[in-house]
Amino acid sequence: MLTERQRNVLEFIQTEQREKGVTPSTREIQSHFGLASQTSVMQYLAVLERKGFIDRHARKARALITPVQKVRITDIPIYGQIPAGMATLTEQTIEGHVSLDARSVNASKNARTFALRVRGDSMINAHILDGDIVILEDRKDVHNGDIVAALIDGETTLKRYVMEHGRPYLKAENPLYPDLTPARELRVQGVMVSLVRKQAAAQRRKRN
Amino acid sequence: MLTERQRNVLEFIQTEQREKGVTPSTREIQSHFGLASQTSVMQYLAVLERKGFIDRHARKARALITPVQKVRITDIPIYGQIPAGMATLTEQTIEGHVSLDARSVNASKNARTFALRVRGDSMINAHILDGDIVILEDRKDVHNGDIVAALIDGETTLKRYVMEHGRPYLKAENPLYPDLTPARELRVQGVMVSLVRKQAAAQRRKRN
């Protein structure tokens, strides 16, 4: 897709961006590659833009946008202990933020993304632990087998969404916990797309 | 620390940075706040820099650096399939990056942080799955029970570090895998501090 040279230019831009926090000007790129003419750089930029590797704000200085940073960071609010009725997700219930880039999290562009801190071991067999931060998307389409945060009979829980005989229920991934069949309604608030776990520093629990 | 007005200016800069990918020029800031003189902006920037809220590259266009992008995010290189001898961690073996903020990852400031993509199920009972990205720190102090990436007899693996009778060995968290006792040397390359998992979109595996 890119020639050797073109890739080098792109990499230089990305590196500068990352290290200095600012994208280089055309002349800085020029001198880095020892080119005698700034026009050469303009040509590279034109190619990179045409091929979709960068975006440019016309006539603005240092206004290159590399895909690296363009997608980059999503600030995801963590809603902590949600007792009941997450319908009212407000700023007040926000426990903190995780910042990570959309790609490393599987997040789609349009859906609203948020996070929950998991409490309890009800999803232990899905390898989701107490204290894990689960990142969810507010999506319409829920598939059979997805792990979801759902509001069931007034309480929000993280469970696996299972469709059986045309009727959905929520399955706990732990035999000690009951599956939940909605008495009235089952409202899915988010579909799990990712998980972040902080490892306890010195862990004592394992002693078997 | 900041006056109302100063904070507004800072926030505008950060918002622009985030949404457009480029920091605004002084004149853009000026017109956003309806100021008649660009000098006013220069004064704000001087204050913000003096107070440590932004960095500036002198005489460069749009060369503001906001703490948002400066501190916050750590770009963690992911080393993919490491067959043997991670002593040679070079750019070439980098599979990609995860970007997340140091706090949500438990990362200490001074230690070198990197990530590995896990392959295999040898740590399944520690709830680490095939495909998970494990974030590690290159630390000196390893505690009994820590999960570590270690170079044992020329091969890098992720295992639990267990000290028994004064001798360390590597314990797999899966009965199907053997524990590893170092024949020659056991070199810990990193201690696990965090984990990031992308959830498979539509998952078929669970069918029990």
Next chain:
DNA sequence: GAGCAATCTGTTCATTTGAACTTGCAAATC
């Protein structure tokens, strides 16, 4: 009242910077 910090205006400069021509050459493609 003097002094000071925060805020804002007005004006002018020197660079920086993106952009638009043109020309040249070599390798690949048709």
Next chain:
DNA sequence: GATTTGCAAGTTCAAATGAACAGATTGCTC
């Protein structure tokens, strides 16, 4: 042989942009 693509150089512009200097107002403190 003609055309296209990648690469490079040289020149010139106009606009964008950071910076400096002078002055003014307001409110607060000593």
